[in-house]
Each structure stands twice: as structure tokens, then as C-alpha cells.
Amino acid sequence: MPTVLIVDDALFMRVAIGNMLKEWGFEVIGEASNGRQAxxxxxxxxxxxxxxxxxxxxxxxxxxxxxxxxxFPDAKIIMITALGHQRLVIDAIEYGAKDFITKPFTPEKLKAVIDNIMPSMEV
Incomplete structure (x- = not known):
């Protein structure tokens, strides 16, 4: 079972993302509410x-x-951003994040991004 760390300062987002990922067979092994904790x-x-x-x-x-x-050069990190933060997303990808998704997003969109960066995982 693939493991996931969910990082968001909003508890409701951590819960929503966690519920989606659990449905798809992920084990949520940690949560963080800021970058230092992450x-x-x-x-x-x-x-x-x-x-x-x-x-x-x-x-x-x-x-x-x-x-x-x-x-950890192989870390698979998906950035989650609000509209209007495109420059930050570009920076994050340049620093090694694998992909991004813009809020608000549908479960299908998140699943597509995950499938794109983790094609070998049975999720």
C-alpha cells in the first residue's frame, strides 16, 4: 500500500485529501500544517x-x-495551490516538485495527477 504525507495549513483540506487518497488505496502516514513540519x-x-x-x-x-x-531527490511531491500562484508553481517544479494541482479541484483531477507521477503504483 503506497504511503502519503499530507501538508496543508487547513485541516479541512488535509481531511478531504486524506479521504480521497484512502479511497484509492493510500495509507496516510502523516500530516503537517507548515513547511517545517513537512x-x-x-x-x-x-x-x-x-x-x-x-x-x-x-x-x-x-x-x-x-x-x-x-x-531526497526521488521524492514525489504534488504542489497544491490557489489560482494566481502560477509563478510559485513554476518555482516549485524547478526545485523538484513533480506536478501541481490548483484549488478547487475534483477528485478525478487529483487522481489523474497522481497516476501521472506514480504510474507503477497500483492505486
Whole structure:
């Protein structure tokens, strides 16, 4: 069963994304509400997939990606962003994030992005 770390400062988003992923056979092994927690949890858990909100208080998802990828170059991180943050998304992809999705999104769109970056996983 593939594992996932969900990073978002909004609890309702963590719950919504977690419910979708559980339906698709993922095990949610951790959650974080800011970039600093995301880095700590990634080091500790080394999940198969990370969903990372791009803007969060304290440390952003972009800054977390900048620190996770050099240490874990194979990390599969999907950035989750609001409309209007396209420049941040481009930066995140340049720093090593695998893909992105814009809020609000449908479960089908999230599944398509996951299938795109994890084609070998039976999800």
C-alpha cells in the first residue's frame, strides 16, 4: 500500500485529501500544517507521495520542497495551490516538485495527477 504525507495549513483540506487518497488505496502516514513540519515528517516517514500546499504560515511549501529534494531527490511531491500562484508553481517544479494541482479541484483531477507521477503504483 503506497504511503502519503499530507501538508496543508487547513485541516479541512488535509481531511478531504486524506479521504480521497484512502479511497484509492493510500495509507496516510502523516500530516503537517507548515513547511517545517513537512520536512521533519518527510525525514521521519519517507512517504511514497506528498501533497504540499504551496502557501502556509511559518514556512511555505515552496521552501519545504527546496529542502526535501536535495536530501531526497526521488521524492514525489504534488504542489497544491490557489489560482494566481502560477509563478510559485513554476518555482516549485524547478526545485523538484513533480506536478501541481490548483484549488478547487475534483477528485478525478487529483487522481489523474497522481497516476501521472506514480504510474507503477497500483492505486
Amino acid at each position: 520536512i521533519e515528517k518527510y525525514r521521519e516517514l519517507q512517504p511514497d507521495l506528498v501533497t504540499m500546499d504551496i502557501t502556509m504560515p511559518g514556512m511555505s511549501g515552496l521552501d519545504a520542497v527546496k529542502q526535501i529534494i536535495p536530501e
